[in-house]
Amino acid sequence: MPVTWSDDVDAIIGGDLTCGLACLTPAGGAVVTSVSPFGIRDRELGTVGFTTSLGFGRKLEHIRDDPRVALAFHAREHGVGDRPDPRFVLVQGEARFDPHPDRATLDEIGTVSEPFMGAPKTGRFWGRWLHAYYEDRVLVTVTVTRVLSWPSSNAEGExxxxGAPRPEAAAAPQSPPKxxxxxxxxxxRIGERAARLPHLLLAYRDADRYPVVAPARVIDADADGVRLRVPAWVPPGGRRAGLLAHSYRAQLVGLESRQNSGWLEVTGTEAHYAPHxxxxFRAPANKTILLLANGFLARRGLAKARKEGRAAALG
Known part of the structure; x- marks a missing residue:
């Protein structure tokens, strides 16, 4: 039977402008980045979605190699609907995507994104400049395995x-990298940058091999690593982990994102993170300049992916 969830959780999934996507890596770790869900979900089918571009990043390659993902709905700013609920919602499941969506899918993405991003730019120049950004969008659909909902943004407690119960045993520590x-x-420097951004997410692989995303907070940082405060349920010991610090404004103008992979050592509610x-990047605070930059980055990223054969390898 499809996994469904409560009205309160549905309001968060349907209203948040951005969420954290965690994917697994071949080495047994996880990476986390921000994506735009735009309220895409179907409670009857038990699915949650988000959009991305063939020209941005390698998240689709991670999903192709291992479809198990997690989506962390952790921030209420600049979304739609009633936004006071502080809860932290984690969706885990298996993702799928069509790297060559049809016209109807692209039109659907444009329709659902408007309440969050405003009407798209039109005209001859913008149509050509933003072709890679708008026309090479991909809809990723996650068939939900479980949804976890904590009542507060720091995800403390039970x-x-x-859906599926949580793993009974904590994830075992991993072998150190060679x-x-x-x-x-x-x-x-990484710790200082992360400390000044409002949102910090930590990702790792759990005992059932699904990625988990936890909120974190910087205590301090030096040359030896970054000290973090983490929820008590983050498993003790050492493991590969991803870190994302980010901020954003309305319609993702002024977005800033700092992403790391590295080694995590957890003792109680404190953790030591060594970035590897x-x-x-930091996006311009002006929407016109942002769209110009998005068009350039998407075109360059897509050209690079095609040259390296990564776009063709997706299907």
Missing amino acids: PEVF KGTGPRVDAA TEFG
């Missing part, structure tokens, strides 16, 4: 569970 567990990039890779 969640309400819809290159060591220490930082490979500037941990102090970093990726980040």
Whole structure:
């Protein structure tokens, strides 16, 4: 039977402008990035969706290689509907997508995005410039395995569970990477940047091999790593983990995102994070400039994906 969820949870899934997407990596870790769900869901079928572009990032490749994903609905800013509910909602399931959506799907994406993003730019110039951004959109549909809902944004305590029960045993610690567990990039700078952004998410692989996303908070950072405050249910020990710090304004204008992969050591509600890779960007605070930048990045990203054969490999 399809997994369904409560009206309160549905209002959050249907109203948040952005959510955190966690995908699994071949090495047994997880990466987390922000995506736009635009309220796409079907409670009768037990599905939740989001959109992305063939020209942005490698999330579709992660999904192709392992469809198990998690979506963390963690921020109420700039969404639609009544927004005071502070709860943290985590959706876990298996994702699928068509890398070559038909015209009807693209039109549907445009329709559902308007309440969140405003009407799309039209005209000869914008049609050509934003072709890769608008026309190469992909709809990702997640068949839900479980939904977890905590009453507060810090996800403390026991969640309400819809669908499959949570794993009974905590995820076992992982073997350290061959290159060591220490930082490979500037941990102090990464911690300082993450501390000034309002949203911080941590992702790892759970005992049932689904990714989990937890809210986190920076305590301090130095050359040895970033100290974090995490919920008590994050499993103890060491493991590969992803970190996302981000902020955004209405219609995603002024979006800033700082993404890392690295090694996590957890003791109680404190964790030590050693970043191994970093990726980040800051979008312009002006919507016209933002669209110009989106068009350029999408065109460049799509051209690179095609040149490297990654776009063709998706199907």
